[in-house]
Amino acid sequence: MEYQLYYWPSIQGRGEFVRLALEDAGVPYVDVARGEGGMQKLLAALEDEVHPSFAPPFLKLGEMTIGQTANILLYLGSRHGLAPRREEGRLWAHQLQLTIADLVNEVHDTHHPVGVSLYYEDQRKEAKRRSTEFIANRLPKFFGYFERILAQPGRRGSFLLGARVSYVDLSMFQLIEGLRYAFPHAMARIEADYPALHKLHGRVAGRGNIERYLASPRRIPFNQEGIFRHYPELDEATP
Amino acid sequence: MEYQLYYWPSIQGRGEFVRLALEDAGVPYVDVARGEGGMQKLLAALEDEVHPSFAPPFLKLGEMTIGQTANILLYLGSRHGLAPRREEGRLWAHQLQLTIADLVNEVHDTHHPVGVSLYYEDQRKEAKRRSTEFIANRLPKFFGYFERILAQPGRRGSFLLGARVSYVDLSMFQLIEGLRYAFPHAMARIEADYPALHKLHGRVAGRGNIERYLASPRRIPFNQEGIFRHYPELDEATP
Structure with missing residues (x-):
């Protein structure tokens, strides 16, 4: 089926x-x-x-x-083998995914802080305030959290759950990819502080099925209608 | 343990x-x-x-x-018997819970549309815009969704999953309780349009353990620090 x-x-x-x-x-x-x-x-x-x-x-x-x-x-x-088999591991994977979802919500709200039913053009000023706050405080807080997990002493493997890839890693790839599209200047500055996350992104991008997917017409390009939107005025001024 | x-x-x-x-x-x-x-x-x-x-x-x-x-x-x-045993039912309960969580996030953003690290006082104007939009569009959309589920033709029972209470019903009770605290005038007007939700709230409130809990010192009163805050200026003017 x-x-x-x-x-x-x-x-x-x-x-x-x-x-x-x-x-x-x-x-x-x-x-x-x-x-x-x-x-x-x-x-x-x-x-x-x-x-x-x-x-x-x-x-x-x-x-x-x-x-x-x-x-x-x-x-x-x-x-499909993208999560641990045991309950504790499955719940831990899901916890991380829900934290990614929280960050995704906050990214969405950078361009729609007043309401999803309104146009971006009707909330530009609020969007600028929220984006500045997001880049300065929220994004580093979330990235710091995930980097800390990847860098836990004594852990094996370079994926978020350890040695084996999970759906959480795929989502983290997408999150970084989207943030690079939305805030290229800010991300160029910020990403250097999170080397393990940066490496994780590259590792997922290099997986065979993902590489083929990204090069295929099935992958819809980023645009100004999705969660990750590039409004230059919301990004930092210089890289 | x-x-x-x-x-x-x-x-x-x-x-x-x-x-x-x-x-x-x-x-x-x-x-x-x-x-x-x-x-x-x-x-x-x-x-x-x-x-x-x-x-x-x-x-x-x-x-x-x-x-x-x-x-x-x-x-x-x-x-602890607060969700269906079978996978499909468990996932459905979780789906509803995640939708409640989305609504809870939107309630939080009514008083913090620009950013959680800033004081309410520094985002009052934006908060008023967001609350107006929330009351007019978002809340009815979410309530309409849950009411539709409770009123599905041919369904048995008056809880969100059917005849047996689940953690989703307890969360829906809390959501309605919190919204009544935050937006008493708007809720007095809106709740009448969602009779099944209104009834669900009462049914949960009347459960023995819940009733005892709500009357106990373990229940912290609503206040101006949580998700649900009562700023009269964000509510509708008249009931």
Whole structure:
């Protein structure tokens, strides 16, 4: 049986964290809304399910529907070798994923601090304040946390959970990739302070299935509609 | 073995969703930071763990530490009869909990739209804009979603997952309770449109262990430091 991923067809957005897991695992899936009549199918499914989602992404497998990005990854991780088998490890992976999700929310709010229903243009001033605060305080706090985990004394392996890759590493790759797109100047300065995270990003980018995916038309380019948007005025002025 | 809950001692905050699950299940636990030397223990544990948390709450049981509110509830739910046994039901409960967490984040941002490191007083104007948008658009969208689930045709029972209470219902109770505190006028108007949610709140409030907990000194009163804060200027003017 094939997975059906339901997500907005024109952005990476939160769906991309799911796509990366499916691609790395080499699991066949259909990106429903990118096919013919896809948007109608997506909108109909939002209304129709027994277990409806508040918002995409959601994943269908036969009669089962799972929504919420981190929840989908919790499921996929245990099915496709992208998470530890034992409960304690699985919960630890999920904890890290939820912390990544918190950071993703904060990135989104840099360009939409007043509200998602309003245009960026109607909250530019607030967005500048929030971005400055994000770059100065929040981003270093989150990066420091993940770097600390990667650099724990006595740990083996260079992935977030240790020696084996997990969906958390794939999401961390995407987060760094997105932040580089959104805040190139700030990231050029900040990333040097987090060498283990920087290395993790490169290691994920070099995985065969990920490399092939990123070079394929299945990877939607970053743009100004997703979570990670590049508004030069929100970035630092100089690298 | 007894659970040790680590959370800020003076607010309900995100820790309250965990407290309600522990209380309803009648499970013995220590609210570590509220005991003697508690704050030091909390701060030390944030630094020391093998599986450190980015922020409280986190829960310890023997050598195991679990962080992130929804992740803690995922664990407690399956241990103490507050979630379905089968995987599909467990994932559905978790999906709803993560959607509640999204709404909780948006409530927090009504008074801190620019940044958590800044005082409310330094973002009052932005907070007013965000609250207006939240009350007009976001809250009805979320409530409409949950009401729709409670009112699905052919479903049995009046809890979010059906006939049996789950940690999701306890969290929904807390969310409504907090919103009533934060936006009493807006809620007095809005709640009437969501009769099934309103009823769910009352049903949880009437559960023996919850009733006893709410009347006990273990329940910290709402205040101006938590997620749910009452700034009259952010509420609607008239009920």
